[in-house]
Amino acid sequence: MAPARQYWLVKSEPDAFSWDQQVANGVEPWTGVRNHMAKANLAAMKKGDLAFFYHSNIGKEIVGVVEVAKEAYPDPSVEPDTKGAWLCVDMKAVGPMPKPVTLAEIKADPDFSELALVRMSRLSVMPVSAEHWKKLCKLGGWKGK
DNA sequence: GCCAACGTTGGC
DNA sequence: GCCAACGTTGGC
Numbered sequence: 829m830a831p832a833r834q835y836w837l838v839k840s841e842p843d844a845f846s847w848d849q850q851v852a853n854g855v856e857p858w859t860g861v862r863n864h865m866a867k868a869n870l871a872a873m874k875k876g877d878l879a880f881f882y883h884s885n886i887g888k889e890i891v892g893v894v895e896v897a898k899e900a901y902p903d904p905s906v907e908p909d910t911k912g913a914w915l916c917v918d919m920k921a922v923g924p925m926p927k928p929v930t931l932a933e934i935k936a937d938p939d940f941s942e943l944a945l946v947r948m949s950r951l952s953v954m955p956v957s958a959e960h961w962k963k964l965c966k967l968g969g970w971k972g973k
Numbered sequence: 974g975c976c977a978a979c980g981t982t983g984g985c
Numbered sequence: 986g987c988c989a990a991c992g993t994t995g996g997c
Contacts, residue, residue: 950982950991
């Protein structure tokens, strides 16, 4: 029996890497994470896990859903002196949020007061509980898996 | 090993 | 453009 699927949220500045690019590329290595908590979260991802794709800074909203296409492996984008120190995963675009869920919406709802996005605003890779996932999907009109 | 200074991120 | 939060660095 398959273990329960885990859910995540990954952040990207659209200036650096946007949802449109993710969609255009299909599968894309999720590199550049340089935070130990975020790294631990990457390491815990399993192939098939789903994640929200969040635009930080510009938009500040959940714009789509991606799936873990390849589990954590050494980030090839690291500087030579820290080779092997950081991890990345491959993310596959699943689909766009019919109605992007904004940070303002999330903050306005007390149910999300425990969400890492609210509590630790600088963390770029974070887990999302099944309850939060369901509710965010509902808010965004997401009908997929 | 503590803590102040500094840099970076991200919301406003 | 400013500021708050947080991580990292370096002096002691």
